[in-house]
Amino acid sequence: MKPVIFDSTDELIVGKDTPDPLRFAFAAKRGAHAGGAMKPVNxxxxxxxxxxxxxxxxxxxxxxxxxxxxxxxxxxxxxxxxxxxxxxxxxxxxxxxxxxxxxxxxxxxxxxxxxxxxxxxxxxxxxxxxxxxxxxxxxxxxxxxxxxxxxxxxxxxxxxxxxxxxxxxxxxxxxxxxxxxxxxxxxxxxxxxxxxxxxxxxxxxxxxxxxxxxxxxxxxxxxxxxxxxxxxxxxxxxxxxxxxxxxxxxxxxxxxxxxxxxxxxxxxxxxxxxxxxxxxxxxxxxxxxxxxxxxxxxxxxxxxxxxxxxxxxxxxxKTNAQVLPIGAGAGGNFNGISTMQHREMDAYIKAIEADEFPSAMVFQSTSSESIQSDLKASFDRGVLLKHELGEWFEALMPLFTVWQKRGLVNITPFAVELTLAGQFWSVTLATNAIQVIQNQTQAMLKSA
Structure with a gap:
């Protein structure tokens, strides 16, 4: 697998070059959990x-x-x-x-x-x-x-x-x-x-x-x-x-x-x-x-x-585990799909009474979903292990290298460890890594 291509000057992805990355690497945390693109079902x-x-x-x-x-x-x-x-x-x-x-x-x-x-x-x-x-x-x-x-x-x-x-x-x-x-x-x-x-x-x-x-x-x-x-x-x-x-x-x-x-x-x-x-x-x-x-x-x-x-x-x-959702507003994933159930009580109860799945949205897995889950779990744990990420470990090395210069990670032969700053920004780093992978995947599909 070829190394990922990204804009190494884009501070939204790599963080700011600052002597205090814990406090100033990024402007603010953008969400509670790392996200990624999904393919909606009709x-x-x-x-x-x-x-x-x-x-x-x-x-x-x-x-x-x-x-x-x-x-x-x-x-x-x-x-x-x-x-x-x-x-x-x-x-x-x-x-x-x-x-x-x-x-x-x-x-x-x-x-x-x-x-x-x-x-x-x-x-x-x-x-x-x-x-x-x-x-x-x-x-x-x-x-x-x-x-x-x-x-x-x-x-x-x-x-x-x-x-x-x-x-x-x-x-x-x-x-x-x-x-x-x-x-x-x-x-x-x-x-x-x-x-x-x-x-x-x-x-x-x-x-x-x-x-x-x-x-x-x-x-x-x-x-x-x-x-x-x-x-x-x-x-x-x-x-x-x-x-x-x-x-x-x-x-x-x-x-x-x-x-x-x-x-x-x-x-x-x-x-x-x-x-x-x-x-x-x-x-x-x-x-x-x-x-x-x-x-x-x-x-x-x-x-x-x-x-x-x-x-x-x-x-x-936060891994590749499958989650069966039950109840209004519950979300889960199983057998290659993800779903979010109705949040509105009336819609939820009406679906149950009609003997239907009470789902408001359904998405299909993308080709990069497995590595996305692995990355979310790794960043949450605070360390990315080479043997778990496989070929993506080397493919993402250019990004890891810039993050190391920014004081967010330490690279060893078998792992990428989050520094204290990296731990604080772990969700941001996971989201950014997933975004880089998605951009790479889309570029490969267009050129195929």
């Missing part, structure tokens, strides 16, 4: 394409199940995923349709051909389900889907109103990992982001759940929020250790437009969130803190306090 063929893909066995390696619960009691000011405010009636109607989809999709040949290694129930706020629904959902997953003996079954949510009865019901149903979006333990920061509980309540709830010693508890912390100074961020990191939970993700606040936070800042009701350079400093603090406290690193953003936290779903979902 909407008139959606049902037949999905039916065909799920009627085949497919591959055994890397299988996950994702179930989406699109409800929240309140929209956080920084959130771009809010869909529906929680109400008992709406949740009950949705849950009924969800159960129907679970039973239908679990019976398909693709689903039953090999076991799933990880299940993730996300949202939204899945913990807004009541105790009986949580227990039933866990039981349905275990009853209808083939699972590996060590399958990780995660329930995502927030600690607000997640009482002991809900926790015990979820455990009884079969959930064996819990992920809570804490974001910050500082009450002022939390209130400005419309988080519902004070930090002390969050801490007490987490410690109460940890004392059960029944399943790994992990949390998300978000850095760059309004009122979240470097001192506050340091206290957030210290509170993670104090809480006794099994793991933590450190995520930076994205500069998303048209969100409640942006409008509140414009209206003078909130101070500006941290700029990119400050967020880079916060990331640097987080990495140093985790190393000082001997936390086990699982990715560029995720750490574990011991050997209980595995983060199987998050790791697999």
């Amino acid at each position: 909407p008139t063929l959606t049902q037949s394409v999905l039916s065909g893909a799920l009627s085949l066995s497919g591959e055994a390696s890397g299988r996950c199940l994702y179930i989406h619960i699109p409800f929240c009691r309140v929209r956080c000011t920084y959130c771009n995923f809010f869909q529906y405010a929680s109400s008992e009636k709406l949740i009950a109607d949705y849950f009924q349709a969800l159960v129907t989809e679970i039973k239908r999709k679990s019976a398909l040949k693709w689903t039953q051909s090999y076991p799933f290694q990880a299940v993730y129930v996300g949202g939204g706020t899945p913990t807004d389900l009541n105790a009986a629904q949580l227990k039933q959902l866990g039981e349905l997953i275990r009853q209808y889907f083939p699972l590996t003996p060590d399958c990780e079954i995660t329930l995502e949510g927030r600690v607000n109103r997640f009482n002991e009865s809900k926790f015990e019901a979820a455990l009884e149903g079969g959930f064996n990992r819990f992920s809570f979006g804490v974001q910050s333990f500082d009450s002022k920061v939390r209130r400005s982001a419309k988080r519902l509980d004070d930090g002390e309540v969050v801490m007490n709830t987490l410690q109460k759940l940890v004392r059960y010693n029944a399943a790994p508890i992990v949390i998300d912390l978000l850095y760059g929020l309004p009122h979240q100074t470097l001192d506050v961020w340091q206290k957030d990191l210290e509170a993670y250790i104090e809480s006794g939970v099994d793991g933590v993700d450190l995520y930076q606040l994205l500069e998303l437009q048209n969100l409640p936070m942006a409008r509140l800042v414009e209206q003078g009701k909130l101070p500006n969130p941290a700029d990119t350079a400050t967020k880079a400093t916060m990331y640097e603090m987080g990495v140093a803190f985790m190393a000082k406290h001997h936390q086990r690193r699982l990715s560029v953003n995720h750490w574990a306090s011991g050997n209980r936290e595995r983060s199987i779903y998050n790791s697999l979902a």
